[in-house]
Amino acid sequence: MPEKEHSGIRRQQPLASWLRAGIEAFLYSSVFISLCAFGLTVETYLLTGNEVSLPMAGFVFLATLFTYNTSSLQRTWRGWGTSIAGQSWSIRHQRELTMLALLSLAGAVVLFFMYQLRINLWFVLTLALISIGYTVPLGSNRIKPFRSVPLLKVFLIALVWSAVTVLFPLIDAAVQLGSQVILIWLRRFLFILALALLFDIRDYTYDRRTRTLTFPGLLGEHYTRYLSLGLLLLYLLLVLLTEQGAILISLMSAALVAGLIVWNASEEKPRIYYALLADGAMLVHFAFVYLAVS
Template sequence: MRQVSEKSAAAVPSSSSGLKRGLDALLYSSGLVAAAATSLTWATFLFWRVHIPFRLALLIFSATLFLYNIDSVLPYKFRQQAVLSERKRWMIQHRRELFGLALVSLAVAGALFWLDGWRHLTLFLGHLAAISLLYSFPIVKVAGRWWALRDLPLLKVFLIAYVWAAITVWVPALYLGKALTAPVVLVLFGRRFFFILALAFVFDIRDYTKDLLSGTRTFPGIFGLRAAKVLALLCLAVSGLLIPQGVTPAHLLVLTIPTLLTGLLVWFADETRPDYYFALLADGVMVVQFLAVYWVA
């Protein structure tokens, strides 16, 4: 009887360890980020009372998975002089797997792009892909240092917000034949842009020390952490005030839930928080926004 009890007790840590390994794999391979991008795109479709086509969802999921994983295995990132977080150590240990996942994701996204007739949007989607790829890839050498787009002072949060808003709002609009200059599309784009911008400040706070060491000039690094949080909350408020025509008061009430959660994440953000605070909660709140939209749709 004692042996059985000892075996059961030993199995608990093993099970817990297995769960953590699985969660680490999901979060640090950008699986949740890709799901969030797909979810927000789906939420835009639901605004027009249409479900996202499965193949388009797969295209967005795989393209996001490719872009984030190819970014995470760039050689120069592993030479940066910064304190290694648990997330960064996991990425270093699984660098080959992440590169393989990026290649598979690229193959899937490329096949869907070609087969599903998106070629006429090559320039539109291409400029978003170019921003995403050049975001971290060093392209210009200035004073002995290689610069990527993210290294330009204060630019990185706006690049992130623009690309995410373009993918999750403009792509559904184009698919459904909506003009990008239509008032409702512009309001939806602005609402999504400022929502993502608020979250981007959270990740700038996470990278505060790393960005200081690498010379990247961000809002927290220049103006301080408290000022960055205030700016993030202002962006969140602007997002909440941009209400597209046709949204009912009941819908707005439900949509305040992810907004309030995001506000709490912003206010309590700190670089000393565990990696899960950012990889699970900050990324997960985008999925919560989709669930709120789905619930009232």
């Protein structure tokens, strides 16, 4: 009997290891956050009553996957990093992430030209440079990445995400960029900005060590959470003024979920809290809207 129990335990351990490895790959390869970008892009079509363009949503997914893995591409290009136990997941899987970045870039280019997406190529390249320059220095090594500029990184994240997930699909759908579009963009900007502040809280010690001024460094962790909640309240105010019915309820519910995640955020929380919940609030946002219009 004991031997059977031990054999059962041995069978369960590899299964648990495979499951954990799969979850880590899903989260830390940026596939999950790219799905969040995909979801928010589809949500924009749903909010405006336009037909969903899967090629555009796929383009956003692949472009996000590429930009979030450019740091691995840079390390491989410069010959940095080796697979050593104890290093971060991204360092240990640097080669795989580099290949993923290249494949996602190729896929995004194919979708852009094959389906003749109607977004200005220079607009795309400008946002791509901002996204890449966020973590990778553009030009010489003496030029710091944008994330090192005091208090700037959260605004860059919100700007790029709101532009890509709102303006890209609506420009491609030939929607006139009037007041309705501006309000949807502003709502999305505020929602993403509120979530981006959580990553400043997560990285507080690292940013302090690198002498990068962020909102937790300026206001403290406690007041940064209040700032994030204040942004969500502004978001809710805009939603109340611009939506009604099931859409209104869905967006208010999404803001409530995000508020709970913000309220419980702290530097001591494990990284998976931010990778799964803080990023996942965007996917919840999409899911609620999808259910509201279905």
